[in-house]
Amino acid sequence: MKVLIIIVSYNFERWIDRCLGSLRKSETHADVVVIDNASQDQTVQRIRQDYPEVRLVETGANLGFGRANNIGMQMAIQEGYEAVFLLNQDAWIEPDTLDKLVVLAQKHPEFGLFSPVHLTGKGDKLDPGFSHYSQVKEKKQLPSNDIVSVPFVNAAFWMIPVSVLKVIGGFCPLFYHYGEDKDYVNRLEYHHYQVGYAPAAFGYHDREYRPITHEGFLRNEYVYHLSEYANVNYSWPKAFGYGVLALVKKSFTALAKGDIRLSKEYLRMTFRLLSQSCAIHSCRKRNRLSNPHYIQDL
Secondary structure (H helix, E strand, O other), X not given: OOEEEEEEEOOOHHHHHHHHHHHHOOOOOOEEEEEEOOOOOOHHHHHHHHOOOOEEEEOOOOOOHHXXXXXXXXXXXXXXXXXXXXXXXXXXXXXXXXXXXXXXXXXXXXXXXXXXXXXXXXOOOEOHHHHHHHOOOOHXXXXXXXXXXXXXXXXXXXXXXXXXXXXXXXXXXXXOOOOHHHHHHHHHHHOOOEEEEEEEEEEEEOOOOOOOOHHHHHHHHHHHHHHHHOOOOOOHHHHHHHHHHHHHHHHHHHHHOOOHHHHHHHHHHHHHHHHOHHHHXXXXXXXOOOOOOOOOOO
């Protein structure tokens, strides 16, 4: 299987050697493209100097995670690749990870997305997010199945067959950074694809350092409700209820608890979401069709 590895970078220098170094050691050969979102550090220079085998695309601006990945997906379709492997810049894989995912992609056409197990950057335990989605608490509790179906897995390590890209398309422009993966999984479900991870394949995601801030909490709340409003598996009234009305409810709940600041912030989210209603309706309608949406638009 001809695989294109896509890495979206922004100030990638901190992880370059662990990330790109792991790809050099991969038992399965795959071409690598880095889509750089106008890094301010030495990312571009380091790639040119130390990793000449990596194709580098400089966007000249920060396009966000989804739009930059769509550039790589377009390359994969146009150049005859059979699958893409989306890899976060702060992540790296074991030498046999790609090989195991390729085997599964060939064996299980009912799956539209394949992921390894997500470990922390230290590798001593499961990534907390992955543990939550998979309902597995410890590495020793991983099942023996070759692939396990899950409702969601975040986009730190995603293998997607190009045949699936031609049905689902790329990431939706409603989501600039965060929430793109949830929306994509919703669309996979609508088109009857499963999402799965390989218990015998491993990747490392170095994100323990990220602090949980109030600003981050509010961002996550907004993108969650945006993904609910845009969910193609819901009718329009249900999407409106889970997306917009749920925010109104949270605003009143915060007010009842005396948290006026949080109540106002939820109201601001509500109006922001409502202002996007036309664009959301358009994307919902488009996402129900089988087409390489958002990739062919580039």
